[in-house]
Amino acid sequence: MTAIEPRSTKPVLMTVDDDPGVSRAVARDLRRRYGQDHRIVRAESGRDALDALRELTLRGEPVAAILADYRMPEMNGIEFLEQAMDIAPHARRALLTAYADTDAAIQAINLVDVDHYLLKPWDPPEEKLYPVVDALVETWRAVGQRPIDEIRVVGHRWSAECFSARDFLARNSVPYRYYSIDEPEGARLLEAAGAGPDDVPVLITTDGTALRSPTDAQIAAACGLTTDPVSDFYDLIVIGGGPAGLGSAVYGASEGLRTVLVERHATGGQAGQSSRIENYLGFPDGVSGAQLTDRARRQAAKFGAEVLTARDVVGLEARGSARVVRFGDGSEIAAHSVVLATGVSYRSLEAPGxxxxxxxxxxxxxxxxxxxxxxxxxxxxxxxxxxxxxxxxxxxxxxxxxxxxxxxxxxxxxxxxxxxxxxxxxxxxxxxxxxxxxxxxxxxxxxxxxxxxxxxxxxxxxxxxxxxxGAAPRTEWLDGFVQRDERGFIPTGPDLVVEGKRPPGWTLDRDPYHLEASVPGVFVAGDVRADSVKRVASAVGEGAMAVTLVHRYLAEQ
Structure with missing residues (x-):
């Protein structure tokens, strides 16, 4: 049995390994870096670790992260983490594995939502162990072990409007609980809200406010998502919250540009809907689109970028050196530069029914x-x-x-x-x-x-x-402002210079930069760009590259 010290308010870092020497070494390295702000608990079997987790839970002590060895007798690391998730669902999880077990571990990780895996030995810990644990702790702090305030959604499974509301909440990482109107609790909530079956979806916020058939903008406001800009002028406006847009927002804000990202529905784009992306650099065990999007969104916010949700952009125009973005409600914001990262949408299936x-x-x-x-x-x-x-x-x-x-x-x-x-x-x-x-x-x-x-x-x-x-760009709102090809994609850079002639209306004494559209100061990144590579990594790369070109453009002004 693992010994538990007297109750502490410090978050727990737990290590589980059946080799006493390895167990002590992991605990030693963790204590050296994290001992001041965390309590290190070690166990030498999965059973002992589960007992320790139950005791910690009963005592109300938060568990920030668990590092479990893959190869253990009686219960391997994956089996242990599956059960640990039920006891400490908020704890972040990492797997310790030998090189020979890497393939098996990666395959098994698909069964459990593990955040990272670590190869043994992890020396030097400053390079191999601590960056992983830092990421685990940072993610845990973002979520914590606070009681989750859930929005309640009452609706019908076969209602398109109900699906849209639940999809909006899920893709924006807003906790919610769904109740069918055919269930007793759903019927009770519907009656309490003074609503009927024709009013679904009905959303009941954490303060008890009932919203009947709300729009995305109303849902966003009720959930505390940001819908209104802080300023009316920025250095950079990023339109579209997929990988390219998030990449631009992260690099723009981190490099000191006053940056705002505007998203029509939810950050992540098509990539955010992927259940698991397994060929993205740096995630050998794969990462879900939702996880990748959440990390990128928090990273952008960390550097000071604003993220506006449920805002429909309907127009873009140049007013002198300013680039002005118009919203569907008639309001507008302006900036020195714009990155178009609106991505693409799945084509409609044209079949009866x-x-x-x-x-x-x-x-x-x-x-x-x-x-x-x-x-x-x-x-x-x-x-x-x-x-x-x-x-x-x-x-x-x-x-x-x-x-x-x-x-x-x-x-x-x-x-x-x-x-x-x-x-x-x-x-x-x-x-x-x-x-x-x-x-x-x-x-x-x-x-x-x-x-x-x-x-x-x-x-x-x-x-x-x-x-x-297939995919189709949503660029009709740009018609007459920037050049588009016959399919609606936006050509940039060298593709705009034909037989040595720059695009019509081009005002600068230079050719367009590589990712620059036919209007100076307007850049394009990701899938919406003509002839782009349709991969998450290339979209992120183009988003970052666009910011470099934005700096070059701003230096000319």
Missing amino acids: VADLTGRGVFYGSAATEAPACRGEDVYIVGGANSAGQAAVFFAKHAATVTLVVRGPSLEASMSSYLIKQIETIDNITVRTGCQVVEAHGDDHLQSVTLRQGETTESVKAGSMFVFI
Whole structure:
């Protein structure tokens, strides 16, 4: 049994390793760096560690982080962390593993939401151990072990408006609890709010305020998300909160620019909806889009960037040296420079019945909020790129069957090989190539789809369908201001100089910079840029590079 000292208010760092020498060494290194502000608890077996966690929980002591060895008798590190999550759900988790166990550990980590893994030996700790623990502690402090104030959402599963509200809350990391109007508690809350079935969704805030069929902007305001800018003039306005926009916001604010990021729905973009991104540099065990987005958003805020949510940008114009952004409500803000990082949206599936059932069984993107409701159902994923593959792997953990409907002849042309291999190992995923959805059927929700594969057409039962078919930029609001190509993407830099001639209306005695649009001081990063590489890493890189070019532009003014 692990000995627990008298009750302390210091957050606990726990280390679990069956090798006494290793256990003492980890505790020693942790104590040297963190002992003043944290209490170090060590255990030499998973069972002892679970007992210690239960005692700490009963005494109300916060557990900030747990470092567990992967290879232990009776209970390995993954098995231990699975049970530890139930006892100390707020604690951050890391796995200690030998080099020989790395592949097995990475595969197993997919089963548990582990933040990091560490290779043994970790000498020197200043380079290998402490940066990991610093990240664990920082993340824990951002969430802490405070009671979570949840917004209550009352609605109906097959209401598109209810899905939209829950999706908005989830993608903005706002805790909420959902109640169906068909359940006694949901009916009670609906009555208490003085609302009826036609008013759903009904959101009940932590102070008891009831909102009937609220807009995204009303939800954002009720949740404490920032919707109004502090100033009316900035050095840099970033439009779009995906990886490219977040990259620009982080680098702009960290380099001293007064920076504001404006997002229409929720930060993260398409990447924020990915269940697990496994080929992003620095995350060998993968990271969910939500985790990556949350870290980037907190990083931007740390450096002083403002993040405005649920603000619809409808116009951009030049007034002298200022670049003015107009919002849908008629208000506006201005800046010396702008980065357009609006990304792309999934194309609509043009088949009879799909539009009527969107939000009621048919969804665009991964819609992770629907995963629990898919348990035992037959789920269809439409698309053959990485986002569709990631969704298939994610929903396979919940659904009875997952069918990947791919229009092309194979996955190899559009999906990363690591993801193809992963899909091949999952028994309840079926891949149908040369196949397409030609119709969706259902009364108040999706019930079946019609598939066409070659000359064969068949109708199959479907509980939910998630669509990932290509991408289209939302740039109509820029028409007449910056050049766009025939598909709506924005060309930049050298692509704007044709036969030695700069774009019409160009006012500077130089060619546009590499990421600069046809209007000086307006830069483009990420998927919305013409001929960009559609990867998270390249989007972040372009966001950072755009800020470097912003500095160069500002120096000219």
